[in-house]
Amino acid sequence: MALPTRSRRRLRPSAPLPIVILASAGAAFFIIPLLGLLLRTPWASAWQQLGSAEVLAALRLSLLASLSATAIALTLGVPLAWTFARLTFPGRSVLRALTVLPMVLPPVVGGVALLLAFGRRGLVGGWLATTFGVHLPFTTAGAIIAETFVAMPFLVITVEAGLRSMDTRFEDAARTLGASRWTVLWRVTLPLVRPSLIAGAVLCWARALGEFGATITFAGNFPGRTQTMPLAVYLALESNPDAAIVLSLVLLGVSLAVLIGLRDRWLGAS
Amino acid sequence: MRARVVTALLLAGIVGLASACGPSGSGSASPSGPSGAITVFAASSLNAAFTTIGADFEKSHPGTMVRFSFAGSSSLAAQIQEGALGDVFASADQPNMQKLVQAGLTAESPMVFARNDLEIVVAKGNPKHIASLADLARSGLVIVLCAPAVPCGHYAAQALQKAGVSVKPASQEADVKSVLSKVALGEADAGIVYVTDVKAAGQSVEGVAIAPALNVVAEYPIVILKDSQNRALARAFISYVHTGGRETLARYGFTNP
Incomplete structure (x- = not known):
């Protein structure tokens, strides 16, 4: 299923001076804070901080929760993106705005909203508790839900953009050749938007990994259960700023490794 | 054309920066007593009480202005250690105050003003x-x-x-x-x-x-910061917290030291 590739040679673009200056300022804006973090890192005690049981628990929980959130977001978010990209129905734009709202909502507000929905006295939470004995706040499941809530919109809009920009003639061709709708989706549509799917999943995962406000508001903070890395960093800042810096570096390192690795391998970017 | 847009953007940025910094000693000076403005870093739990005390202080000391920055005591201590400029620090606990005392960032020894x-x-x-x-x-x-x-x-x-x-x-x-x-x-x-x-x-x-x-x-200590640009007004505010502010603090549930 090869798309017509653009193989014509392009001139190396040379940038106008203002662009170079502003782009350098933009890059410096991101690099300088990182540099600040690196320069203040207490390297001598770093390994000792890293080996502590609480740090390892937070790291493990962060990976588990962010990967689970990404899995849920893929399961629910891809159908949602497909719906927004392919179907027209009344109220679509409103629904679409509502599902990406967590991107602009302060995460703490999102956490409160989740409490009002899934909390002990929440709209659905009360029913969940009395019928199934399921309590979400203060549990790892709660942390996963908070991360999914905040991170899924990134997947939805990325995949939707991919679906909108893809060449739908391939789908039409498959249909005329007798493939069922389901086969077309699995064998044509999703493979064609694979770069968007991966980019969306990576963005979603990265956002989930860094999630703080909704998690601490909805799931609380308890080591090993709901204390993810960002929460551990925040609390360490209160008592032991050195440990907080080391923790931040770990989070940064893990995220950078994944983002760089995935970009080169999957997105084919140079 | 393009260059002009860039220049305009740069200018807008500079003007924005300049207005954000602003003059620090604004406000008409009264002939007697301290005047000008101070910034008070205060623990979040003091928010309601200090907002009231600040308004009362400004009323009884015309020509002065008290600005507040409320946050957790440890965040404030960290901000001050990283060079945030202010005149007074009111902490919700002793350890965060001691951090600043040990770092030599205070102008005097802290006094407990509320419990x-x-x-x-x-x-x-x-x-x-x-x-x-x-x-x-x-x-x-x-x-x-x-x-x-x-x-x-x-x-x-x-x-x-x-x-x-x-x-x-x-x-x-x-x-x-x-x-x-x-x-x-x-x-x-x-x-x-x-x-x-x-x-x-x-x-x-x-x-x-x-x-x-x-x-x-919990003991709440208060202190003048070493880098204060208006120690006279900072001192006047702290003594007001100990005297005129006492009743307000009690109303919000604090007890006297």
Whole structure:
């Protein structure tokens, strides 16, 4: 299923001076804070901080929760993106705005909203508790839900953009050749938007990994259960700023490794 | 054309920066007494009381302006250590104040101006009939405390230890307000917070007093910062907190040192 590739040679673009200056300022804006973090890192005690049981628990929980959130977001978010990209129905734009709202909502507000929905006295939470004995706040499941809530919109809009920009003639061709709708989706549509799917999943995962406000508001903070890395960093800042810096570096390192690795391998970017 | 847009953007940025910095000594000077403006870094729990005290102070000292920056004491201490400019620091605990004293960032030795007792916070009407610290250990209760790293968690642990009670909290919250909101939203049955927080929360929750023998009292020290540009006004404000502000502090639930 090869798309017509653009193989014509392009001139190396040379940038106008203002662009170079502003782009350098933009890059410096991101690099300088990182540099600040690196320069203040207490390297001598770093390994000792890293080996502590609480740090390892937070790291493990962060990976588990962010990967689970990404899995849920893929399961629910891809159908949602497909719906927004392919179907027209009344109220679509409103629904679409509502599902990406967590991107602009302060995460703490999102956490409160989740409490009002899934909390002990929440709209659905009360029913969940009395019928199934399921309590979400203060549990790892709660942390996963908070991360999914905040991170899924990134997947939805990325995949939707991919679906909108893809060449739908391939789908039409498959249909005329007798493939069922389901086969077309699995064998044509999703493979064609694979770069968007991966980019969306990576963005979603990265956002989930860094999630703080909704998690601490909805799931609380308890080591090993709901204390993810960002929460551990925040609390360490209160008592032991050195440990907080080391923790931040770990989070940064893990995220950078994944983002760089995935970009080169999957997105084919140079 | 393009160059002109860039220049305009750069200019807009410079103007924005300049206006954000602003003149620091604004306000008409009165002939006698201190004048100008000061910035007070104060612990979040002082928000309501200090806002009132600041307004009263400005009224009784015409030509002055008191600006506040409220945040957790440890965040404020960190900001000041990183070079944030201000005149007065009011902390909700001694350790954060001591950090600045040891770093040589204070102009004098700090003075305690208020105390705050701990209290158990429960839902309105106390549906779980919690009467003492010992009740917090009952099974089936959802208890939230502050994390041990923040002052309220440290104090709560001390009180529970004094009472010989071991509590398994569902969550160790990052600050008092989060403990309070978990109880107010009905997510938790009880928590340990300051008396002032229960008072400020109003209708949704109520407090259960902790026996004085088991209670732990938080001390609030205040100090002039070394880099203050207006020590006269800073001194006047601190002495006002000790005198004219006393009644306001009491109204919000603080006790006198």
